[in-house]
Amino acid sequence: MYLGLDLGTSGVKALLIDESQRIVASATGALEVSRPHAGWSEQDPAQWIAATEEAISALKSSHGDALAAVRGIGLSGQMHGATLLGEDDKPLRPCILWNDTRSHREAAELDADPRFREITGNIVFPGFTAPKLVWVQRNEPETFSRTAKVLLPKDYLRLWLTGEHISEMSDAAGTAWLDVKERRWSADLLEATALTEGHMPRLVEGTERAGTLRAELAGRWGMGSNVVVAGGAGDNAASACGAGTVKPGAAFVSLGTSGVLFASNATYLPNPESAVHTFCHALPNTWHQMGVILSATDSLNWLAGITGATPSDLTRELGEELKTPSGVTFLPYLSGERTPHNDAIIRGSFTGLAHRTDRAALTQAVVEGVAFAFRDSLEALRQAGTELSSVTAIGGGSRSTYWLKAIATALGVTVEVPAEGDFGAAFGAARLGLIAAEGADPLAVCTPPAIAAVIEPDAALRPAFEEEYRRYRALYPAIRGATA
Structure with missing residues (x-):
C-alpha cells in the first residue's frame, strides 16, 4: 500500500492506493484560513498536523489493515507558504500563505533586480516565498532574526513525519530562491533577501527518498518500520x-480553489514577461509551465456564500447546454491576479448588470469569467512558446459539465x-510514494487516466465567446485605471 497526503488550503486529504494503483480509501481533515487584514491569508501549522492526524485516524478506523501495509508515503502541498521556524523547529508565527498579497511592494523590489528573473525564470510574484521574508524582516524584525529554517507547508509536515529538513524541486521553484534550470538553491538570491543556504532545507527530486516515518507515528498508526x-x-x-501530465505536450486545466493551466516540458523554457510560471516538475530532468488564476472555484464559492445557495445549486440552474454570453x-x-497581470491590487467586478439580471445570470458570468x-x-x-490542442480536466469544479463546455469554447x-x-x-502524491519506495520507473507509474468524455468547443458559440472575451480583456485596464 502507498499513502498520499495532500496539504491543501481548506483541508488535508489522505489517500491509499495499492500496488495496482487502485484507490482503496481516502479521508480528510478540515483546515481554516485566517485573514486578520485585507490581503492577508495565514494558517497555524499546528492545524496541518491536527488535520493530518484526523485524516489518518479515519483511515485507521475504516481500513486499518491497508494502512498497516503502507510502504511509501508521498507528500503534496499548497505552494509558496512561508513557514518560519526557530532553532527548536517550532513555528515563530502563522504561515503566510500562497494567496497572501501583503508583500506586493517587496515582490516588485525583488523583481526589479534582474538576477531574479534571470536565475529563476519567473517574475517575483507577491505570493512567492522570498518577498514574504523581506516583509517579515521589515515588519517583524525580531521574528526574522530568530528564523533558523524556512520551510514550505508540505515540508513542515515532512519535518513532523520524519524529523528531516527536506524539500524538492517543484515546490522550491515557487520560492524565488531556486536556480530553476540547474535545480539548486541560488546563494545570490538568498543573499539578496538576507538569508543563506543554511536557512533552506536540503533538496531532492520528487521521486527520491526523503526520510522515513518516525517510529512513534508508525506505531500510533499501526504501520511497520x-x-x-x-x-x-x-x-x-x-x-x-496524478493526471499523467508528465510527458512533453501533455496538459491539464485544474478547477480548484485557484485555477491552473499546466503544460509539461522536456526542457527549461522560461519567459517571465508573459507572467507564466516556469517551474521544475516532480520528475527528474523535467520542467513545466503554467498560468495561474487566484480565484477559480473560489469565485463560485464567494457567489454561493452571498446568495445562500450551494455551488452545485448555482451551476445546476444553468442546465447542461452552453448559453450565449448574456452581456454580464x-x-x-x-x-488580485497572477497570470497575466501580476497584480496584487486589482479586485473583481461585475459589469453589465440590468434589472433583468438574476442569480443564474450572475452564475453564468462567474463561470465565463473564470x-x-x-x-x-x-x-x-503561447507567448512562452507552448501550444495546446487539448487539456485534461481535474479539480472539484470539473464536475460541472457546463463549466467545462465554457472552458473548451473560450479556449478553443x-x-x-x-x-x-x-x-x-x-493520488499523484501516492504515486510518488510508490516510486520512491519501490524504485519504480516514474513514466511507467504516472500514466494518464482513461477518458470518459471529450468536450469540443461549441463552434456555433465561438464567435459570441470571442466577442465576450474581447470585452473581458478591455475591462481590466478600465477597472485598474479607476481603482489604482
Whole structure:
C-alpha cells in the first residue's frame, strides 16, 4: 500500500492506493484560513498536523489493515507558504500563505533586480516565498532574526513525519530562491533577501527518498518500520503526476480553489514577461509551465456564500447546454491576479448588470469569467512558446459539465474528462510514494487516466465567446485605471 497526503488550503486529504494503483480509501481533515487584514491569508501549522492526524485516524478506523501495509508515503502541498521556524523547529508565527498579497511592494523590489528573473525564470510574484521574508524582516524584525529554517507547508509536515529538513524541486521553484534550470538553491538570491543556504532545507527530486516515518507515528498508526517518505511535489506538479501530465505536450486545466493551466516540458523554457510560471516538475530532468488564476472555484464559492445557495445549486440552474454570453461580465480578481497581470491590487467586478439580471445570470458570468481567465493563461503560454490542442480536466469544479463546455469554447481546445476516479494531488502524491519506495520507473507509474468524455468547443458559440472575451480583456485596464 502507498499513502498520499495532500496539504491543501481548506483541508488535508489522505489517500491509499495499492500496488495496482487502485484507490482503496481516502479521508480528510478540515483546515481554516485566517485573514486578520485585507490581503492577508495565514494558517497555524499546528492545524496541518491536527488535520493530518484526523485524516489518518479515519483511515485507521475504516481500513486499518491497508494502512498497516503502507510502504511509501508521498507528500503534496499548497505552494509558496512561508513557514518560519526557530532553532527548536517550532513555528515563530502563522504561515503566510500562497494567496497572501501583503508583500506586493517587496515582490516588485525583488523583481526589479534582474538576477531574479534571470536565475529563476519567473517574475517575483507577491505570493512567492522570498518577498514574504523581506516583509517579515521589515515588519517583524525580531521574528526574522530568530528564523533558523524556512520551510514550505508540505515540508513542515515532512519535518513532523520524519524529523528531516527536506524539500524538492517543484515546490522550491515557487520560492524565488531556486536556480530553476540547474535545480539548486541560488546563494545570490538568498543573499539578496538576507538569508543563506543554511536557512533552506536540503533538496531532492520528487521521486527520491526523503526520510522515513518516525517510529512513534508508525506505531500510533499501526504501520511497520522503514516506511519511505518521498520528496513529493507542490500541489500542481502532484496533480500532474496524478493526471499523467508528465510527458512533453501533455496538459491539464485544474478547477480548484485557484485555477491552473499546466503544460509539461522536456526542457527549461522560461519567459517571465508573459507572467507564466516556469517551474521544475516532480520528475527528474523535467520542467513545466503554467498560468495561474487566484480565484477559480473560489469565485463560485464567494457567489454561493452571498446568495445562500450551494455551488452545485448555482451551476445546476444553468442546465447542461452552453448559453450565449448574456452581456454580464465578471472579473474573477477577488484576491488580485497572477497570470497575466501580476497584480496584487486589482479586485473583481461585475459589469453589465440590468434589472433583468438574476442569480443564474450572475452564475453564468462567474463561470465565463473564470473560463476567460484561463484563456488569458493560454495566450500567455503561447507567448512562452507552448501550444495546446487539448487539456485534461481535474479539480472539484470539473464536475460541472457546463463549466467545462465554457472552458473548451473560450479556449478553443478540446477538454478531456477522465473516467470516474480521483486523479488529483493526493493520488499523484501516492504515486510518488510508490516510486520512491519501490524504485519504480516514474513514466511507467504516472500514466494518464482513461477518458470518459471529450468536450469540443461549441463552434456555433465561438464567435459570441470571442466577442465576450474581447470585452473581458478591455475591462481590466478600465477597472485598474479607476481603482489604482
